[in-house]
Amino acid sequence: MFTTYTECMAYTVEVEGLRKSFGGKRVLDGIDLRVARGSVAALLGPNGAGKTTTVKILATLLRPDAGRVHVAGWDVRADPAAVRRAISLTGQHATVDEVLTGRENLVMTGRLRHLTKAAARERATALLERFDLVAAADRRVSTYSGGMARRLDIALGLVDEPEVLFLDEPTTGLDPRSRRDVRDSVAELAASGVTVLLTTQYLEEADRLADRVAVLAGGRIAAEGTADELKSLIGGETVQLVLPDAASVEAALTVAGQRGYAARADAETPSVHVPTDGTATGVRELLEAMAGVPVVRVAVHRPTLDDVFLSLTEAAPGTVPA
Amino acid sequence: MTSDTAPSSRPSGLPSTSYSAAPGPLVDVGTFLGRSLRHSARSIDAMIVAVVLPVLILLVFVYVFGGAMTTGADGADYLTYVVPGVIVLCAAHGAAQTAVGVNRDMTTGMVDRVRSLPVLGSAVLVGHVLASVARNLVSTAVVVGVALLMGFRPVASPPDWLVVAALLALLMAGVSALSAAFGLLVASPEAAGALSFVLLFLPYVSSGFVPPETMPAALRGFAGHQPVTPLIDAVRGLLLGTPVGASPLLAVAWWGGLGLLGVLACGALFRRRAGA
Numbered sequence: 001m002f003t004t005y006t007e008c009m010a011y012t013v014e015v016e017g018l019r020k021s022f023g024g025k026r027v028l029d030g031i032d033l034r035v036a037r038g039s040v041a042a043l044l045g046p047n048g049a050g051k052t053t054t055v056k057i058l059a060t061l062l063r064p065d066a067g068r069v070h071v072a073g074w075d076v077r078a079d080p081a082a083v084r085r086a087i088s089l090t091g092q093h094a095t096v097d098e099v100l101t102g103r104e105n106l107v108m109t110g111r112l113r114h115l116t117k118a119a120a121r122e123r124a125t126a127l128l129e130r131f132d133l134v135a136a137a138d139r140r141v142s143t144y145s146g147g148m149a150r151r152l153d154i155a156l157g158l159v160d161e162p163e164v165l166f167l168d169e170p171t172t173g174l175d176p177r178s179r180r181d182v183r184d185s186v187a188e189l190a191a192s193g194v195t196v197l198l199t200t201q202y203l204e205e206a207d208r209l210a211d212r213v214a215v216l217a218g219g220r221i222a223a224e225g226t227a228d229e230l231k232s233l234i235g236g237e238t239v240q241l242v243l244p245d246a247a248s249v250e251a252a253l254t255v256a257g258q259r260g261y262a263a264r265a266d267a268e269t270p271s272v273h274v275p276t277d278g279t280a281t282g283v284r285e286l287l288e289a290m291a292g293v294p295v296v297r298v299a300v301h302r303p304t305l306d307d308v309f310l311s312l313t314e315a316a317p318g319t320v321p322a
Numbered sequence: 323m324t325s326d327t328a329p330s331s332r333p334s335g336l337p338s339t340s341y342s343a344a345p346g347p348l349v350d351v352g353t354f355l356g357r358s359l360r361h362s363a364r365s366i367d368a369m370i371v372a373v374v375l376p377v378l379i380l381l382v383f384v385y386v387f388g389g390a391m392t393t394g395a396d397g398a399d400y401l402t403y404v405v406p407g408v409i410v411l412c413a414a415h416g417a418a419q420t421a422v423g424v425n426r427d428m429t430t431g432m433v434d435r436v437r438s439l440p441v442l443g444s445a446v447l448v449g450h451v452l453a454s455v456a457r458n459l460v461s462t463a464v465v466v467g468v469a470l471l472m473g474f475r476p477v478a479s480p481p482d483w484l485v486v487a488a489l490l491a492l493l494m495a496g497v498s499a500l501s502a503a504f505g506l507l508v509a510s511p512e513a514a515g516a517l518s519f520v521l522l523f524l525p526y527v528s529s530g531f532v533p534p535e536t537m538p539a540a541l542r543g544f545a546g547h548q549p550v551t552p553l554i555d556a557v558r559g560l561l562l563g564t565p566v567g568a569s570p571l572l573a574v575a576w577w578g579g580l581g582l583l584g585v586l587a588c589g590a591l592f593r594r595r596a597g598a
Contacts, residue, residue: 059438081440089438095431099361111342111353112441119340140364156435 012037012164012195013058018067020053027053029219031067035164035212040186040196042210044203049216051199052092055168058197059089072163088157092168095153098142102133102152105141106159113160120159127155131185147178154185158194165189167198171205183209204302207231215312222312233312237278239286242271242297252293259289278302350441354449361423362457372419373461376412377468383408383531384472391532405469406558407530410550412465413490414525416458417497418518420450424505425514447502447588454498455491462490476561486560489573493553496577497521499584506591530554549576 013035020028027050035041045051056062058071060080069076072086096105103124110120128137131151141149150170157165170186171179186209190196200206206213207227214224223230243249249265252272256263263274276282283300342349362369388400427433427446437443466474478486501521505514527545528534534545545551552572559566 056434061434061437084438084440087438089435091431091434093431095435097357097432099364100357104360108353108357109439111349112436112439114342114346114349114440115340116342123340 010037011035012072013041013197014068014070015054015058016068018054018057018069019065020050020057020062021065026219028057028064031216031219031221033214033221033224035195035197038193038195039211040190040198040209042206042213043197043199043216044201044206044213045199045216046201050219051216052168054216055089055166055197055199059087059166060084061089086163087166088160088162088164089166090153090157090168090170092172096141096149096156099140101138101140102144102148103128103137105152105156109156109159115160123159127158130188131155132181145178146174147181150174150178150182151185154182154189158189162194164195164197167196169199169201171200171202203227203230217312232277237276238301239274239276239283240266240271240299240301241274241290241293241295242269242299244294244296245270248294252290252295255289255293261286261289273301346440347442347445350445351448351452354446355452356449358423358449358453359456362453368419369457369461372412372416372458373464375415376408376461376465379411380404380408380465380469380472401469401472401474402562403558404531405466405474406554406561407525407528408469409462409465409490410493410530410554410557411522411525412462413458413494414497414521414550415518416461417454417494418501418521419515420454420498420501421505421508421514421517422511423450424502425508425511428506429510444589444592447592450502451495451498454501455494458494459487459491477563478561482560482563485570486557489553489556489570489577492574492577492581496581496584499581499588501584503584503587503591506588524548525550525554528554529558549573549580552576 011034013033015031015033018028018031018033019026031050031054033041033043033054043051043054053062057064057069057076060076060083063077071083074082074086076083096102097108100108106124106127107117107120110123111117113120115123128134131154133148133152133155136144136148141152144152154165154167154170157167167186171182174182183205186196186198190209190211198209210227212225213227213230215222215230223233225233241252243252249270249272253263253265256272256274261274261276263272265272274286276286278300287295287298383404384401388404391400391403424447427436427450433443433446436446501517504517508514525531527537527541528548528550529545530550534542534551537545552569553576555569556566556573558564559569
């Protein structure tokens with residue numbers, strides 16, 4: 001069903017030098033971003049990094065101050081109507097109509113996408129099944145759990161089978177079970193070939209869902225790559241070796257240095273932090289290397305978003321704070 | 323609507339037969355009207371409040387204050403005098419609730435979602451306004467019914483009734499449009515709710531409850547020339563078969579103008595949300 005025009009594009013989202021300020025405060029300071037057709041991209045960043053602003057510009061809700069922004073081949077400034085036909089946006093808070101039932105929400109969205117009544121009803125039934133909402137289909141959304149409302153929210157975005165789906169923090173504020181359900185839905189979407197750009201504060205989520213991850217910091221893309229590439233950038237997982245005294249810290253650092261580990265001493269407690277690849281083999285090798293050091297206890301820290309930011313902004317690879 | 327028929331404008335995987343041939347803006351407005359009507363039908367409590375308040379006011383004015391009221395030389399009893407005022411008060415007060423619904427759509431992200439759809443964004447506002455007119459015609463009819471039970475005896479012919487309904491619908495549309503603009507302007511649904519209180523008091527300083535000639539000079543000037551007065555005079559004249567003079571035309575001019583102002587304000591405020 002793709003037209004010749006869209007078929008020849010490799011990237012569904014293309015952003016170059018995007019800038020946006022609010023009242024003199026620069027929020028986006030030259031974003032470059034490309035999302036390949038049919039892939040899942042994650043925009044990773046803390047609150048206030050500009051993730052939502054970026055998504056709103058891509059979805060034509062905000063106008064960019066400068067830069068080239070193309071979505072599905074259309075310029076968001078010149079052809080916002082064409083962009084809107086190609087996209088769907090699921091905002092940060094579930095924007096479902098709580099007074100209506102799940103089915104009514106879906107049919108209404110279908111009608112707003114100018115489907116016939118029959119086609120809108122058919123799509124509603126199919127999506128209710130796909131998102132496991134059949135039992136709750138004719139209940140008001142105000143009786144839904146957070147996870148159900150979110151799933152409905154995502155389903156609303158798929159009524160017209162858009163080319164690009166923007167999901168702004170799809171799992172924020174959900175309990176672990178609902179978060180898993182939503183993640184499953186996104187993974188399924190990706191498998192069906194739709195291009196997805198999602199924003200998240202969680203590295204783990206970006207890792208699990210996205211083909212490529214862009215880290216947004218200080219209004220710029222601080223790093224971009226596959227989750228593995230980003231992880232290697234910040235040293236995978238950090239093993240903390242808790243030691244009895246300062247002398248053994250020295251010994252551990254010496255051994256680590258000989259074996260090529262970028263270890264560093266903890267600032268507060270007698271312990272050292274050693275970045276590893278996080279595999280069982282990697283950790284075993286490290287512990288075997290430390291056989292001569294009196295290690296009291298071992299702790300493994302997964303890298304957090306903080307680690308990514310600290311390592312990206314301090315630009316000191318290997319010295320990853322735990 | 324410029325590129326609706328271009329092949330590349332339908333990037334979805336659905337067959338083209340799934341799409342409606344009806345003009346997009348009409349479908350959009352119809353869809354939002356349906357939504358707003360469902361909202362009204364499902365908030366029966368709000369409807370009851372919208373009807374009970376004017377009925378209580380009617381009861382208080384007729385049975386509490388009514389005995390002390392003398393309304394002009396023609397000797398008409400106070401019930402007959404006050405009913406048109408209460409009807410207009412009911413219409414204005416109810417229509418002002420539009421601000422709350424519009425503001426809620428604004429603050430919950432519904433408008434953002436709508437604006438990311440390929441629809442006429444302002445259709446959501448038109449839906450609110452039309453649903454408000456429909457809702458208030460119903461609640462106003464209930465108030466008229468109560469007045470009839472209390473002994474209100476209008477002499478209006480069926481065409482007169484139609485003109486009354488049209489004037490009230492115009493008032494409701496005008497107040498609803500202004501109210502929608504207010505809903506776009508303020509920050510919270512609570513603030514948006516305050517508008518209905520202003521519109522509850524405007525009819526008091528009109529010819530609705532007492533003849534303006536009985537008021538102090540300054541108030542009389544206001545009451546004689548504010549937009550609610552010609553509407554009440556027209557409704558009263560038509561219902562009671564007394565001369566209406568220029569009041570229907572004045573009412574249409576006032577509320578057509580104010581409604582247009584509301585529509586323009588809505589348009590400007592709605593566009594402002596698009597962010598510069």
